[in-house]
Amino acid sequence: MSAIQELAKSPTGIHGLDEITNGGVPKGRPTLVCGGAGSGKTLLAASFLLNGIVKFGEPGVLMTFEETAEELASDLASLGYDLGKLVEEGKLVVDYVRVERSEIEETGEYDLEGLFVRLEHAVSSVGAQRIVLDTIESLFAGLANPGILRAELRRLFRWLKDKGLTAVLTGERGDAALTRQGLEEYVSDAVILLDHRVEEQVSTRRLRIVKYRGSHHGTNEYPFLIDRDGLSVLPVTSLGLSHPALKERVSTGVAKLDDMLSGQGYYRGSTVLLSGTAGTGKTSLAAHFVDAACRRGECCLYFLFEESPQQLMRNMLSIGIDLQQWVKRGLLQFQAERPSRFGLETHLASMQRAVAKFKPAVTVADPITNLLTVGTHSDVRSMLTRIIDYLKGESITGLFTSLTPGSRELEETDAGISSLMDTWVVLTIAEQNKRRRRWLSVLKSRGMAHSDTVREYLLTERGLQVLDGEPEARSGGGSKAAAGL
């Protein structure tokens, strides 16, 4: 992949993290994970350790300074890890180190040989290859002499390296530095920063690799999730652009629109953006696409962020599209969720889980603009990128509708997301001769010769009907409204 000699790595087994680090944390070296309270440090460190045992056959030692072994065991049990069993099997040692300043009097010189003895004993008793210290900084709260502590910490890091242990240490985020006690000074190999932000009442977790000596790594901030499956990082860009490009085409469900897309419709496994102002029929066009897919016997998963499934099906019936039949036959599934119900990360996780479970050929998200109520443009964009990467990896055709506010320029509004899309169909509405007329055009469609005309269409009892030829409006006075797309 590159000419640079890559370090040996230990996979963390954490979904996404191994991708952005190109294989995991540095093998036989310490990695520092820092972040504020509740940012997921302990969970990340514990996942690294437990995955090491369960997935990679590397025994481990978990030295905890904050939670007791029992507390930790119950926290991790909810993620499906049975600490007690691993301990019994001789693959794991959990050692809770308690330091309480009020119980300790200091007089004269000392060192932390006791800690080293405990580590050594724990490591040798299971033949550990991985070790977690969570969080070593608690020592500073428990012991009064920072001079001794610093010297001993330096000795500890050297000891870890000499032992060839792949270590993950956690540290509390400091005000000015990455960690309160400047642990990052001792760890020269890799530093991962976790962040938990709440913006407009919606929380998002992010992860960033601050430093990774001698290795390529993604430098972005990556959102990550903590749910019942544990921790997973969403490598927004790093999944890469290696998904298969299928030549197969799928109908849009509207014959005339297929014609505009070099006669055959969208590419299978591609992404489609349908954007337009209110009342242009975005959902109707999406319903046509779903209907066509179901007629071919393909499964569809429809994410609704605005309407209920019942409301949508009733509305579509009024233009002659019966979606109910596909639901009954098990070909169509709806997942309706108010965007404000959770943060983007949770939406993303639940969407991904639904797709993984139902394995549809086609998904629709309608409308993605509603997600903007719970995240910024760039957050939504990164979320969509992840969804799209995922869908493409599975060769699932993804159709997204986007509501264009009437007041704003079309391209500007959708610019952020349109670059993620392979095909962009724009729907507009304009008043002309006391009638609201609708026009449709294909703004872009990668990899095919598509029509550059703007066609008028009607929403009829028999669905969306694209009118033949150049719309009359092209030559009329109202043409600017339409042509000014």
Added chain:
Amino acid sequence: MAAAAKPQPGYRIKVQTQLNAVTPLMTSSETFLLRLYVAGQTPKCVRAFENLKRICEEHLPGHYHIEMVDLLQNPQLARGDQILAVPTLVRRLPEPIKKIIGDLSNTERVLVGLDLRPARRLNT
């Protein structure tokens, strides 16, 4: 941390053979059961033992029992008493358990740590 004078058990002592095994608590005074954790014969550890012995002889003659634990030989014992620092002196009896870390070179602080003398503050 009030400096209010509490009864000081260390001053109500009876002479007892110092190398005795732990004797049951006497009715009117307590035997100090002390455990010193060391890691090999380092100068710090040797110093700590000497200091401890001297202090005990002075302030608890015949009324104490010192147990040495070398963690290099018994590493598994470090966990039980939550030992991190070496040397660590643990007062196991009388309760509550007290810990003093370091080479015990400051006699005053050791006495305070063992509850043989109330903590004194200069500025109060």
